[in-house]
Amino acid sequence: MHARESITAFGTKLLLAVALLLSPVCSWAQPPISTVLSNGPTGKRINIVFLSEGYTADELEQFRRDATNTANSLLTVAPFDGYRGYFNAYAIAVASVESGSDHPSTGIARNTYFKSTYESYGTAQLLTIPPNNRDSSYANGQGKVTALLNQFMPEWDVVVLVVNDTEYGGAGGQFMTVSKHASAPEIARHELGHSFAGLGDEYSTPYPGYPNSEEPNTTRETNRNAVKWKAWIDPETPVPTPAGSTTAASVGLFEGAHYNATGWYRPKNSCKMRTLGTTYCEVCQETLVKSIYSRIGTIQGQAPTSLLANLVAASSRSFQVETPAPQDRSLKVRWTFNGTQLTNTTTNLLIGAAQLAVGTNTIRVDVTDDTTMVRSDPSDYLHDSQTWKVVVAPGAQLRLLAPTLLGDGRMVFNVSGRAPSGFQIQASANFATWTNLVSSGPLDGSITLTNPLLPGSLVGFRTIATQ
Ligand SMILES: [Zn+2]
Structure with missing residues (x-):
């Protein structure tokens, strides 16, 4: 009994110690x-x-x-x-x-x-x-x-x-x-x-031993046409640019940068990379925006995700892109279908069945941030594109019009075209596997069919001519 009490007391102390350590x-x-x-x-x-x-x-x-x-x-x-x-x-x-x-x-x-x-x-x-x-x-x-x-x-x-x-x-x-x-x-x-x-300091104060590598906002170049931020320098602005009231708001080539009073130049007389309490200059802002887009694409997702969609029937297809959005505007979206630019500027595109030709159809979307803060973007950071190829197999001359849903859950299909040996209407929940819904005899013209029972969650329908 005595021994048992000792063990219990020791155990309590141990627990306390553990609790203190963990606290x-x-x-x-x-x-x-x-x-x-x-x-x-x-x-x-x-x-x-x-x-x-x-x-x-x-x-x-x-x-x-x-x-x-x-x-x-x-x-x-x-x-x-x-x-x-x-x-x-x-x-x-x-x-x-x-x-x-x-x-x-x-x-x-x-x-x-x-x-x-x-x-x-x-x-x-x-x-x-x-x-x-x-x-x-x-x-x-x-x-x-x-x-x-x-x-x-x-x-x-x-x-x-x-x-x-x-x-x-x-x-x-x-x-x-x-x-x-x-x-x-x-x-x-x-x-x-x-x-x-990776912006540099635009300070003129000396820092002996500081590395001589140029940054996006510092340079030793004085030839106007070779200055890396030349897109921002107006033709009437002298290069190098004297500091003074007439040039205070100009982007030019101001001497004093990169811890050197002479021989090194900065884009603007004042900038946050030189003096706290001022804004970033135009060139530093441009560099920051490009840095944002070097980390984040203008296209962040797409549907369908596969680049090649095999279609054997002329059913309509929708295409989508996910884009980030600046605070005050949308990114510029351009769709091109078989080489022709469409008027659609939204992130969704529906290509109707009648538009899809036999062979390879190309759908491309370009998404660009056309901000005025960026004038030079040789690496194309502010633009992404996505291309889908939709292959409609030869022999798929049958056309399936958009199915109509009846109130009782059945569906009406209108099929037109030529199928000398008959055809089937198939359905899919994922565009990968297809199930027969309706079979028909030979067709030369158009026919309306109603399926007896429609399985749930279907996303696509197609017609297959019997060979
Ligand atoms: Zn700057």
């Missing part, structure tokens, strides 16, 4: 990942993932609010505002032991989940996670980000670490960081230009 996990009111903004399936949207850095367990609710505010602030400026519906956003909340981030010059070191630090590489506001100049271990910083993304959101497109520190700072790169300084929304938009679209 930090159990105290999460929700799983680490939560949805901030949902506009569609992850496979069809651009997925922004926010991660918490320097938030203690008690501060994770605040992190989720900060992530929501950051998502909204990123998507309220052009060009993102017009494409808000193209984005999803998620928050992955992981707790740090301490709040904030490291400030090495003042001796402040915080025990945080991703080991972020200000003053990276000698620049006060450069806020990074390892590997960096202070900690070369990938596993201490970016490795943890990668592990969380693999576990919770492998379809990530943009990653933002929200650092719970009010000091001014941030960084671009594959995993961008933003702090909670009052300028954080603007810093985040600027860093997004780097991370999302």
